[in-house]
Amino acid sequence: MIIVSHRGPVSFTREPDGTFSSRRGAGGVVSALSPLIEGRDDIVWIAAAIGDDDRAAVAADAAGVAGFALHLVVPDSTDHRLHYDVVSNATLWFLFHGLFDLPRRPRFDQHFRSSWTAYRTVNQVFADAICSTAGEGDVVLVQDLQFALVPAMVRAARPDLRLAHFTHTPFCPADDIRILPDDVAKELLTSMASAPAGFHTERWAANYRACVEEILGVTPPTFVSTFGPNPAALAATAASPQALEAGARLDAEIGDRHLVFRTDRIELSKNIARGFLAFDRLLDLHPQWRERVVFAAFVYPSREGLAEYLAYRQEIEQTAQRVNERWATDDWKPVWLDTHDDFARSVAGLQRADVLLVNPLRDGLNLVAKEGPLLSTRDVVVCLSRGAGAFDELGPFVVEVHPYDIEQTADALHRALTMDPGERASRAADLRRLAGARPASEWLDEQVAQAASAT
Amino acid sequence: MIIVSHRGPVSFTREPDGTFSSRRGAGGVVSALSPLIEGRDDIVWIAAAIGDDDRAAVAADAAGVAGFALHLVVPDSTDHRLHYDVVSNATLWFLFHGLFDLPRRPRFDQHFRSSWTAYRTVNQVFADAICSTAGEGDVVLVQDLQFALVPAMVRAARPDLRLAHFTHTPFCPADDIRILPDDVAKELLTSMASAPAGFHTERWAANYRACVEEILGVTPPTFVSTFGPNPAALAATAASPQALEAGARLDAEIGDRHLVFRTDRIELSKNIARGFLAFDRLLDLHPQWRERVVFAAFVYPSREGLAEYLAYRQEIEQTAQRVNERWATDDWKPVWLDTHDDFARSVAGLQRADVLLVNPLRDGLNLVAKEGPLLSTRDVVVCLSRGAGAFDELGPFVVEVHPYDIEQTADALHRALTMDPGERASRAADLRRLAGARPASEWLDEQVAQAASAT
Numbered sequence: 001m002i003i004v005s006h007r008g009p010v011s012f013t014r015e016p017d018g019t020f021s022s023r024r025g026a027g028g029v030v031s032a033l034s035p036l037i038e039g040r041d042d043i044v045w046i047a048a049a050i051g052d053d054d055r056a057a058v059a060a061d062a063a064g065v066a067g068f069a070l071h072l073v074v075p076d077s078t079d080h081r082l083h084y085d086v087v088s089n090a091t092l093w094f095l096f097h098g099l100f101d102l103p104r105r106p107r108f109d110q111h112f113r114s115s116w117t118a119y120r121t122v123n124q125v126f127a128d129a130i131c132s133t134a135g136e137g138d139v140v141l142v143q144d145l146q147f148a149l150v151p152a153m154v155r156a157a158r159p160d161l162r163l164a165h166f167t168h169t170p171f172c173p174a175d176d177i178r179i180l181p182d183d184v185a186k187e188l189l190t191s192m193a194s195a196p197a198g199f200h201t202e203r204w205a206a207n208y209r210a211c212v213e214e215i216l217g218v219t220p221p222t223f224v225s226t227f228g229p230n231p232a233a234l235a236a237t238a239a240s241p242q243a244l245e246a247g248a249r250l251d252a253e254i255g256d257r258h259l260v261f262r263t264d265r266i267e268l269s270k271n272i273a274r275g276f277l278a279f280d281r282l283l284d285l286h287p288q289w290r291e292r293v294v295f296a297a298f299v300y301p302s303r304e305g306l307a308e309y310l311a312y313r314q315e316i317e318q319t320a321q322r323v324n325e326r327w328a329t330d331d332w333k334p335v336w337l338d339t340h341d342d343f344a345r346s347v348a349g350l351q352r353a354d355v356l357l358v359n360p361l362r363d364g365l366n367l368v369a370k371e372g373p374l375l376s377t378r379d380v381v382v383c384l385s386r387g388a389g390a391f392d393e394l395g396p397f398v399v400e401v402h403p404y405d406i407e408q409t410a411d412a413l414h415r416a417l418t419m420d421p422g423e424r425a426s427r428a429a430d431l432r433r434l435a436g437a438r439p440a441s442e443w444l445d446e447q448v449a450q451a452a453s454a455t
Numbered sequence: 456m457i458i459v460s461h462r463g464p465v466s467f468t469r470e471p472d473g474t475f476s477s478r479r480g481a482g483g484v485v486s487a488l489s490p491l492i493e494g495r496d497d498i499v500w501i502a503a504a505i506g507d508d509d510r511a512a513v514a515a516d517a518a519g520v521a522g523f524a525l526h527l528v529v530p531d532s533t534d535h536r537l538h539y540d541v542v543s544n545a546t547l548w549f550l551f552h553g554l555f556d557l558p559r560r561p562r563f564d565q566h567f568r569s570s571w572t573a574y575r576t577v578n579q580v581f582a583d584a585i586c587s588t589a590g591e592g593d594v595v596l597v598q599d600l601q602f603a604l605v606p607a608m609v610r611a612a613r614p615d616l617r618l619a620h621f622t623h624t625p626f627c628p629a630d631d632i633r634i635l636p637d638d639v640a641k642e643l644l645t646s647m648a649s650a651p652a653g654f655h656t657e658r659w660a661a662n663y664r665a666c667v668e669e670i671l672g673v674t675p676p677t678f679v680s681t682f683g684p685n686p687a688a689l690a691a692t693a694a695s696p697q698a699l700e701a702g703a704r705l706d707a708e709i710g711d712r713h714l715v716f717r718t719d720r721i722e723l724s725k726n727i728a729r730g731f732l733a734f735d736r737l738l739d740l741h742p743q744w745r746e747r748v749v750f751a752a753f754v755y756p757s758r759e760g761l762a763e764y765l766a767y768r769q770e771i772e773q774t775a776q777r778v779n780e781r782w783a784t785d786d787w788k789p790v791w792l793d794t795h796d797d798f799a800r801s802v803a804g805l806q807r808a809d810v811l812l813v814n815p816l817r818d819g820l821n822l823v824a825k826e827g828p829l830l831s832t833r834d835v836v837v838c839l840s841r842g843a844g845a846f847d848e849l850g851p852f853v854v855e856v857h858p859y860d861i862e863q864t865a866d867a868l869h870r871a872l873t874m875d876p877g878e879r880a881s882r883a884a885d886l887r888r889l890a891g892a893r894p895a896s897e898w899l900d901e902q903v904a905q906a907a908s909a910t
Contacts, residue, residue: 098557107729107859112862175630182860271558407565
């Protein structure tokens, strides 16, 4: 069996003595898959060499790591940059999440055309790696939007292989697929439709089918399968010295105040600024929360190579600052914004949150919404956007958030903060049960079954 | 019969001597309706007093004008500003045209809530004006997104009246209606669904029905009807001294070069910057057009009270300047951008255009796409975006434009410039026929029939 994802289970670092050390990768997919695959010598994981040290490790034939049959692919670095930054992140990610400022972007110009060619080339490099690695009839599980052209390429070269593709993002409504150049939309969907296409929720699967029907006039095979965080791994992080220390600092900082908490990548789809505006409105409408609540937002930088993300980070910082300027007292800073990447500290925050705000515009799944209930020591109330894929699972037990509606979000926070303990406990128990109900192993098995059935 | 539109057939100006003069209003709806209604004393036109002089004319009881039974309504000026700027222009217009930069806007905050209340109040003022004006069983034709709540208000107060509502913009796909606050979407659509709702094309009608089905779970009555420019009025403008003089200046400026032409409001949906980028790419790809083509863009300011529109104007100017910096020679300035509002000059441009570029992201109809063929003296080739409502009528005889695809648009311009004279003449004849095929009188009659049938 072969698993293909852009980010691999580890990244390499060249040490001063010239040797290479490896470190576990972050990210939901990698965290979910790694424990399942470690030690299984029937599985090869193909991923991209990301960064100079990964490439150097491959060049030095030092990219092996205990427990994994890992194959790092090294595309041409210009092709890889265009594939990743321009097509995957600035085009497909934006399209599927609905993030384009359409009067201005996208512009499908000459630069995009070169980038699309590079995207195709990088997909072909991975398809070639799959084909040269796979034995007769092997199962191939291709992950995410970086590799949407791989299914057609592998099908063409190796009809014996049994392949499924899984999209971890949302998929756009049928109208929006027309934003892509006609030939690009057709090439993308023709490839995806050549294999069973998996999504975290029926909503994204339905959008995808509608797109394929719109562009190709056929109904493609789809499946829905999802997973939750690994409870044991979360518990281990929560028990780590880093998390304990971060937790002690949080306790000292927050004291006996209520904690509204969020943790996200600094990502346009995460809707961080509107979260601060809703908290501002909460303090405005309900004076009882002044000096009584802290909103801790541990959000960490992402994709800072894209100008949109740098600008968004500034907007977030300015919005948080304005809320603090309006409400802070000598003893109380209402918004605690921290942009250092520290997973253990986020875990400590999730353990202590009274209210967890997860208000993305649109999100493939959103693992934080499941991590919160699994980690909570305080019967956390989750305020969850209807735009998150996880809403389809957790909806009955969260407080629903309308991501564009500041007034409604402020009201949701107030409802969460005032919820009586009995209801909190009951909802938290249901959320904990649902958040742990879908182990990644079942999700992996479902992909294998889908791939096998599509021969 | 009562016609209700935000802009009336005339606007008033207070003269130095204290009297009021009136001037014909601009805009497609007003131009189409005015000739039909002038002199018909069975029709009352209800519109908003816009600007101080209109309000002063009403106060002085001087808002009458020969040929029209005109009733100018004067809402509270703060309410009117919130109704028009915040709800109609910055929210509903943006929603229906798909213009939101969603990571940042809209923000449904306290200010929006006050504005929505003001929108409702202004709609009630107009509903009251209708109810106090209308005789038993009268037909009431309500125009456009400024008055979406009027149908329900009139229905409630005067069930005897027979009402239709007509939307001149596009309507958004079903997914996007969820961007509005839940109660706002429900109130808006419940009102619209209480009367037959008209649209320029089946596309927008289908989107609207899908939105109502999504939010209310019912299928509302709709109808599709549209109109073209008034050929006689266009001919009269073309024969005016202003147009003749502007034409002579254009001839001198352009000489024997080909003319690519556009004329639009400076409006985010019109996609003006990408048009310049496509022209830049045309010059890049096809050196034969260097020094041989001028792109004249007569685009005029609009809604400069909204920051987005001022910013967009700057972007347009900068884009045009960059193209000129790249390609201009001593004898040739490739882009001629002019932002003065001068309809006669636009008519002169439309008469002379070899190629007319109309590339909106999304547009309810787009009258320019019909004015061009009716005015052309050169068998104009129309490069028309698939996003324009008019594309559904004119599609077979235009060169299709993908509004986000710069490369495709450059190619469309090249195809248009190189089209052989026989094909040009044949297409131009078809376009002329179609552009003149739907007189506004039939469109008005259809609304009356729809209103009458919905008692």
